[in-house]
Amino acid sequence: xxxxxxxxxxxxxxxxxxxxxxxxxxxxxxxxxxxxxxxxxxxxxxxxxxxxxxxxxxxxxxxxxxxxxxxxxxxxxxxxxxxxxxxxxxxxxxxxxxxxxxxxxxxxxxxxxxxxxxxxxxxxxxxxxxxxxxxxxxxxxxxxxxxxxxxxxxxxxxxxxxxxxxxxxxxxxxxxxxxxxxxxxxxxxxxxxxxxxxxxxxxxxxxxxxxxxxxxxxxxxxxxxxxxxxxxxxxxxxxxxxxxxxxxxxxxxxxxxxxxxxxxxxxxxxxxxxxxxxxxxxxxxxxxxxxxxxxxxxxxxxxxxxxxxxxxxxxxxxxxxxxxxxxxxxxxxxxxxxxxxxxxxxx
Amino acid sequence: xxxxxxxxxxxxxxxxxxxxxxxxxxxxxxxxxxxxxxxxxxxxxxxxxxxxxxxxxxxxxxxxxxxxxxxxxxxxxxxxxxxxxxxxxxxxxxxxxxxxxxxxxxxxxxxxxxxxxxxxxxxxxxxxxxxxxxxxxxxxxxxxxxxxxxxxxxxxxxxxxxxxxxxxxxxxxxxxxxxxxxxxxxxxxxxxxxxxxxxxxxxxxxxxxxxxxxxxxxxxxxxxxxxxxxxxxxxxxxxxxxxxxxxxxxxxxxxxxxxxxxxxxxxxxxxxxxxxxxxxxxxxxxxxxxxxxxxxxxxxxxxxxxxxxxxxxxxxxxxxxxxxxxxxxxxxxxxxxxxxxxxxxxxxxxxxxxxxxxxxxxxxxxxxxxxxxxxxxxxxxxxxxxxxxxxxxxxxxxxxxxxxxxxxxxxxxxxxxxxxxxxxxxxxxxxxxxxxxxxxxxxxxxxxxxxxxxxxxxxxxxxxxxxxxxxxxxxxxxxxxxxxxxxxxxxxxxxxxxxxxxxxxxxxxxxxxxxxxxxxxxxxxxxxxxxxxxxxxxxxxxxxxxxxxxxxxxxxxxxxxxxxxxxxxxxxxxxxxxxxxxxxxxxxxxxxxxxxxxxxxxxxxxxxxxxxxxxxxxxxxxxxxxx
Numbered sequence: 001x002x003x004x005x006x007x008x009x010x011x012x013x014x015x016x017x018x019x020x021x022x023x024x025x026x027x028x029x030x031x032x033x034x035x036x037x038x039x040x041x042x043x044x045x046x047x048x049x050x051x052x053x054x055x056x057x058x059x060x061x062x063x064x065x066x067x068x069x070x071x072x073x074x075x076x077x078x079x080x081x082x083x084x085x086x087x088x089x090x091x092x093x094x095x096x097x098x099x100x101x102x103x104x105x106x107x108x109x110x111x112x113x114x115x116x117x118x119x120x121x122x123x124x125x126x127x128x129x130x131x132x133x134x135x136x137x138x139x140x141x142x143x144x145x146x147x148x149x150x151x152x153x154x155x156x157x158x159x160x161x162x163x164x165x166x167x168x169x170x171x172x173x174x175x176x177x178x179x180x181x182x183x184x185x186x187x188x189x190x191x192x193x194x195x196x197x198x199x200x201x202x203x204x205x206x207x208x209x210x211x212x213x214x215x216x217x218x219x220x221x222x223x224x225x226x227x228x229x230x231x232x233x234x235x236x237x238x239x240x241x242x243x244x245x246x247x248x249x250x251x252x253x254x255x256x257x258x259x260x261x262x263x264x265x266x267x268x269x270x271x272x273x274x275x276x277x278x279x280x281x282x283x284x285x286x287x288x289x290x291x292x293x294x295x296x297x298x299x300x301x302x303x304x305x306x307x308x309x310x311x312x313x314x315x316x317x318x319x320x321x322x323x324x325x326x327x328x329x330x331x332x333x334x335x336x337x338x339x340x341x342x343x344x345x346x347x
Numbered sequence: 348x349x350x351x352x353x354x355x356x357x358x359x360x361x362x363x364x365x366x367x368x369x370x371x372x373x374x375x376x377x378x379x380x381x382x383x384x385x386x387x388x389x390x391x392x393x394x395x396x397x398x399x400x401x402x403x404x405x406x407x408x409x410x411x412x413x414x415x416x417x418x419x420x421x422x423x424x425x426x427x428x429x430x431x432x433x434x435x436x437x438x439x440x441x442x443x444x445x446x447x448x449x450x451x452x453x454x455x456x457x458x459x460x461x462x463x464x465x466x467x468x469x470x471x472x473x474x475x476x477x478x479x480x481x482x483x484x485x486x487x488x489x490x491x492x493x494x495x496x497x498x499x500x501x502x503x504x505x506x507x508x509x510x511x512x513x514x515x516x517x518x519x520x521x522x523x524x525x526x527x528x529x530x531x532x533x534x535x536x537x538x539x540x541x542x543x544x545x546x547x548x549x550x551x552x553x554x555x556x557x558x559x560x561x562x563x564x565x566x567x568x569x570x571x572x573x574x575x576x577x578x579x580x581x582x583x584x585x586x587x588x589x590x591x592x593x594x595x596x597x598x599x600x601x602x603x604x605x606x607x608x609x610x611x612x613x614x615x616x617x618x619x620x621x622x623x624x625x626x627x628x629x630x631x632x633x634x635x636x637x638x639x640x641x642x643x644x645x646x647x648x649x650x651x652x653x654x655x656x657x658x659x660x661x662x663x664x665x666x667x668x669x670x671x672x673x674x675x676x677x678x679x680x681x682x683x684x685x686x687x688x689x690x691x692x693x694x695x696x697x698x699x700x701x702x703x704x705x706x707x708x709x710x711x712x713x714x715x716x717x718x719x720x721x722x723x724x725x726x727x728x729x730x731x732x733x734x735x736x737x738x739x740x741x742x743x744x745x746x747x748x749x750x751x752x753x754x755x756x757x758x759x760x761x762x763x764x765x766x767x768x769x770x771x772x773x774x775x776x777x778x779x780x781x782x783x784x785x786x787x788x789x790x791x792x793x794x795x796x797x798x799x800x801x802x803x804x805x806x807x808x809x810x811x812x813x814x815x816x817x818x819x820x821x822x823x824x825x826x827x828x829x830x831x832x833x834x835x836x837x838x839x840x841x842x843x844x845x846x847x848x849x850x851x852x853x854x855x856x857x858x859x860x861x862x863x864x865x866x867x868x869x870x871x872x873x874x875x876x877x878x879x880x881x882x883x884x885x886x887x888x889x890x891x892x893x894x895x896x897x898x899x900x901x902x903x904x905x906x907x908x909x910x911x912x913x914x915x916x917x918x919x920x921x922x923x924x925x926x927x928x929x930x931x932x933x934x935x936x937x938x939x940x941x942x943x944x945x946x947x948x949x950x951x952x953x954x955x956x957x958x959x960x961x962x963x964x965x966x967x968x969x970x971x972x973x974x
Contacts, residue, residue, distance in 0.1 A: 049829035049831065062504075063508075100501055103500055106524070156917050159917075186685035186856065190900070191912065194902065194911055198910070219906075257834045259859025260862060261858035261859050262862060265969075270863060277831065277835070
């Protein structure tokens, strides 16, 4: 039984005005037909590049925007069926940590006010109970109780992110949406926060939706990974299977593109990356709605890729992949991409 | 400051007017004392009915402040909630309210106020109520604009996700952060309200005859203007100077708030010549400093230091101390470090672009045989445009949105190389093709916003390459780009360096990028180079514990369980740097010796290392980690 169930979710932003008053810009499809489920206490990574729609999907789950189509369910909550008001119980159950540790904490509030806000609003805590719980939360994320009296600007990026995590954990949520929680941090701080997030998950049993562009970071934290490209979820599966033996050509390119500090490994990856990419990245505009969004860059592209988006099928590793190579082309049928061309793949 | 002191005096006079005033402000002491000049009894003379002008002036301060306060309070009471409401919810209410606001603001404020007074009736209180209503439009518009900006902040989303109601978000999260702009505007409106009071009272629809306001005094002075102009001068000057004081005070406030918000501004500072301190070269032959084996260095930096004045003190804080660096011809050298290590400041200093209050000094910066330290500014900026090319992190910050990319790439060709328009255009197309922009003949006339981030960074690369630089400084060139785009840009930089035998100084925090591109690496920590050497050697067997820590802390695409190795603690701030090893407090191998004095950069097994225990420690590199 899954905790979160996202079905056929689409988010379309209306196009704004153009340069001239009667011009209308085309609508922006941020998310199209996304399916995603997260079990209780599971951590799922949502990986993609900027503009892939991963943050938009997270914001729909957080009810910071309203999806155009599809449903979101969390436990007994029919999230897409909520009216204008979001029930308190749902706010309690779903919390968020954003990427930017500077912008995500109100500069005009003390850490105490920031951490205590969800406790006061959702748990009705007051007085000594509120103070105790605030101090306890600070301890949980490796900060001291006396830090509560300070303002956000007095902390480093890593410490601010710890404060944001403490605030998010205040209501003991069932699901924590982590939107690029470590990508603004330095390497040495980043590993500290990753370890903290892993420890907190063991201790609190919260499920994580870990949104990030860095597949290597996600692999450390998550059991399952969903890969997004240009508004579509193109592949899902167990973290190790996705990272070692992907079934979608985009996933393979993404993995080959993560630079490795070992110069020898990196030389191999560079040649693999060159084989897996086609054309110049970013040279083309938005892909047509009914096409595979990766068609313009895919080395295995076929005619059908330009005219229809493939139906996702189950992979051998236990996930899903949406690629014509599996259904109409060489009929990989969910087996890893490495079986197609052993020279260019295998991570 | 001056404005504030003056306003304080006005407030004190207003409060103490009954005690300070030598005469009654409304009744003449002796009825025959009409239109007296200033004397010891009447300090500023008397008006046409014999009232003491000095006393009236003091009470006038009361009316001025009262009138200003009333108008401002009314304006805030209407404008702030209305602005918050329409700014936060937008939609049709916003559209309707804004049309009303625009209509009201289109009419001169005092005329609008007179129209409202026609409805409310005359009198100081009613007049200032009318002025307040008019000014509330200004406040509404300002609040709405500020709320629009604040509404996009992540902490607002965070508060909504935490369950805060709309009212709470507006008043608790948005309002405190729009307050600075409102405070400044309020001060300026206060000044305008005093002017409006003077104007309305002068016209006779403000203060009554028994209210000694400055505007009323001007009106009374006008009745005897054919006999003497003196009674008009004190209230005129009072209005004038109070309004000026409010404006000065408001501008001061604005600057104070802006200073708080301002980040590092890039100004231009020369690099001063200074002999290197002995510690930097101790035991290191100069030609080996920086660990270069290059016999033909394009760039040699010796003893580069950068200091900034520390806020709130008279001390300078060194953020870069004694950097030595060599880049050989055609060589890619990576300067690696975390934020705060001083790597970007080092690069800017080489360019002679030290951020504003900073002071850079070096014993020598040689670029292909010419000494850059002490070079006149014009000559240096020519070198920046021709011999050194630069790529920064944000491509869109480096491109002017108002000009076509072709024009921007051609500009250095025309300016530095004196090419004709046609020749520059032809060369620009070649350059765009060289950096891999498809269809350069048509893309040359496109504007930056028509490019994706990766494509825009290619345009920046074309600009940097325009005059055939000997050295390319690339400061985090791929950090803002997507990972699949990053690879192609790294390939491009590598290809260009090889094809043109161009040297590259690559500044980055990403060890993976270093491994992809660099021949040699210099690791920086807390303002110092702590280790240098060949890429393969340094990453395979690091000779400094910080390098080891960095390599091990990176999450790599391998299956593993358990915690990632970390470097405990935080990068210390520049004013916390010790005299001994900067890394000592975070190092697991620390001994007494590490804290006994400054550590020099000395030859190690693979290059140079700033660690006293480099030889005895068997530190782990990338290979051990991968297995």
